[in-house]
Amino acid sequence: MPLPRSARALGGKAPASGRPGLAGLVVAAIGVVFGDIGTSPLYTLKMAFDPAFGLAADHDTVLGILSLVFWALVLVVTVKYVTIITRADNEGEGGIMALMALAQRTLAGRPRSSYLVGLLGVFGAALFFGDGVITPAISVLSALEGLEVVAPELGRWVVPLTILVLVALFSVQRFGTERVGRVFGPITGLWFLVLAVLGVANILHEPEVLQAINPLWAARFFVDHSWGGIFILGAVVLAVTGGEAIYTDMGHFGARPVRIAWYAFVLPALMLNYLGQGALVLEDPAAIRNPFYVGVPEWGRIPMIVLATAATVIASQAVITGAFSVTRQAMQLGYIPRLGIRHTSRDTIGQIYIPSVNWAMAVVVVLLVLAFGSSSALAVAYGVSVSGTMLIDTLLLALVARALWPAWRWWVLPLCAVFLVGDIAFVVANAAKIPVGGWFPLVLGIVLFTLLRTWRHGRELLREEIRKEGIQLDTFLPGLMLAPPTRVPGTAIFLTADKGVVPHALLHNLKHNKVLHERNLFLTVETLTVPYAPADRRLSIRSIGDEFYRVVVRFGFMEVPDVPLALMRSCDQQDGEGIVIDPMDTTWFASRETVVAMRHRGMPVWRDRLFAFMHRNAAPASGFFHIPGNRMVELGAQVEI
Incomplete structure (x- = not known):
């Protein structure tokens, strides 16, 4: 059985009290993983018949749209x-950053290919944040x-009520995912159950x-509308938003509970509700103004609004938590400067709160509500980042399947071509939305991608400058010990990014304190391309003489x-080191x-200044x-890049 995160983080053993049983994990996955995709019925079909697409709610068109939604799911x-x-989990963890790290491991010895995969993964992560602020x-608006x-x-x-709900949601994040999830988790199961019941009734x-299940209706839709019909996919994509979130949150519960929950409960509930909305429109085309709520009996509409609001809060909670996780991975x-992280659980290392990310998202989300004012207007901006992320996931999946799945690639790679x-x-289809609102997530993604790449490249330039100006440790120490300075009791630990260069802090200490x-320990922290470092690789200590x-x-x-x-564990080592x-x-x-920005060195001067600000x-x-x-x-040093 996999170790809980708190145990794996230290390379320790799992506690005696194991994880919940399979049934408990399935229920928990329903409450957390599927919140985003579970709220899509609120607006997907309504958006498909938005005047911008120019579609009439007639018999063939309704069945064609429903068939597209069904087969997209x-x-x-x-x-x-x-x-x-x-199945492309990185030691149990999912998400685009984990998939990127896994794909890069398959390209060892091919730095150019690995660099391109890194660009894809980082751009996909930037688009994920664009999706995260729209969800x-x-x-909540819908x-x-x-x-x-x-x-x-x-x-x-x-x-006004939407803004009030969102501000409250972001305000309670500091209490932690566990407390928030304990309050809202059971509501998601009720939400899917109500979706299914309403669908069957309609x-x-x-x-x-029910004929819409036949894929010929989807094909007929494209025949009737020619190539212009492809643009309806800009609305159909709303039904699959949350697919990436399923993969990102997989690590919380494992792949098997997620699959069981989807196959046995979530997918049937979603499809019954979509078909029910379609049946309502076939019966009364005027219902297309809001087929979800029109299909609810009048006596149940107020309770349904309360339940839907709670469900959308849960969906938003899952996206916010995912943003925290992706931020920490980056x-x-x-790819991101060090940010303040607060731990909200003593037992689960994955439950974190990042104040700067939380409130930055809150500001952007509130501004989006004020700027667009309705779910229909906001749906125009939705889907651009989602479709881009899905495309990148397919490319990375093909790399992983080709290199790591020799027994499966004969059928996975052809499917990747279909995907x-x-x-x-x-x-x-979503590119058509760019002039009328779709530009927002794209611009946000480009801005975030620029920040991520600027930080990464700036750190590389900074290390190069430090290495260029530095003194090699192997030649410095023998010379120093020929005329050793006064030695004082105690241990000094010098943090250094380059194992072969004398840390500036040591030189300053010798110069000023003599x-x-x-x-003396020269300590370097490395991040592996696996979620959790194995216990036997956690720590390495090598003596280089004279108590160094x-x-x-x-x-x-x-x-x-x-x-x-981690350093305290050195006391337990039995190998003499x-x-x-x-x-x-x-x-x-x-x-x-x-950091001092200089012209004609490294990056363009505006990126140098941006990196200096971030640093x-x-x-x-x-x-x-x-x-x-x-x-x-901390001892200061000035470096020009």
Whole structure:
């Protein structure tokens, strides 16, 4: 049985009390993983008949749209994400950053190909954030728009109430996912059950709608509307938004519970509701103004609005939590500056809260609600980032299948070609939205991609400059010990990114204090392309003479880098290289570089200045690496790039 995250983070053993049983994991997965895709029935069919597409709600068109929705759910979500891509887990973890790291491992020794895969993965992560800020806005808006069906005069309260709900949601994030999920989790199961019941009730009025399962209706739609029919995929994609979130959140529960929940409960509930909405429109074409709420009996509309609002809050919660996880992965992989992270659970290492990300998302989401004002208007912006992310996932999946799945690639790779055609069609259809609102997630994704790449490239340039100006450790230490300075009791630990260069902090300490500690460790922190570092790779210590040691501490990209705790484990090593460290007799030294932007060097000067700003505002190493602030000494240095 896989170790819980808190145990795996330290390379330890699982506690005696195991994880919940399969049934418990299935229920939990329904409550967390499927929130995003579960709220799509609120707006998908209504958007498909938006005046922008110019479609009439006649018999053949309704069946054609429903057939497209059905087969999109089957091919994109069921086959691609739930059945296949969840097998491309990176030691149990999913998401585009995990998939990128897995694909890069298959390209060892091919730096150019690995670099291109890195670009794809980072751009996909940037698009994921674009999707993340739209989901809460469109979901809560669409839920509260049921007030307009109950009483048209209540329509003016939709936007203010939406903002109130969203502000409350982002405000409670500091209490942690576990507490928030405990309150809202059971509601999702009730939501899917109600979707199914409403769907069945409406299908009974027009059973003919079940013909939409036949893919010929989807083919007939394209025949009737020629190539212009491809643009309806810009609305159909709304039904599959959340497929990437399923893969991202897979690590919380495992792939098997996610698959069981989808096959046995979530997919049937969604399809019954979509077919029920279609039956309602076949019976009364005027119902297309809001087929979801029109299909609810009048006595149940107010309770349904309350339930839908709660369900959309849960969907938004899943997206926000996913944003925290992707941020931490990107941070560990070196694409984002160090940010302040708060842990909201003593038992589960994955439950975190990142204040800066939380409130940045809150501001953008509220501005989106004010700018667009309705779910129909916001749906125009939705789908661009989703389709781009799905396309990137397919390309990365093909790389992984080709390299790591020799027994399966004969059937997975042809399916990837089918997925690629569909993804390109979705991208083309959503590209038509760019002039009328679809530009927003695209611009946001490009801005975030620029920030991520600027930080990554800036760090590489910074290391090159430090290495260029630095002194080689192997030649420095023998010379230093020919005329050794005064040595004082205690242990000094120097944080350094380059194992072969003398840390600036050591040079400054010698220059200004003219002393050397009795024992000195040159410590480098490395991030592996696996979620959790194996216990046998966590720590390596090598003596280089005269009480000097090279130390490397390794973490996976899903772990919180608690360096002092990992270093304490050196006491347990039995190979003669373990050292005993007294925390109260240890001083940590780190260099704090001041970056100066220079023209005609490295990146364009605007990117140099952007990197300098990001570097200046990064969280201090003491907090990020869990080093006690009262034991840390930071010494400054100016570096030109």
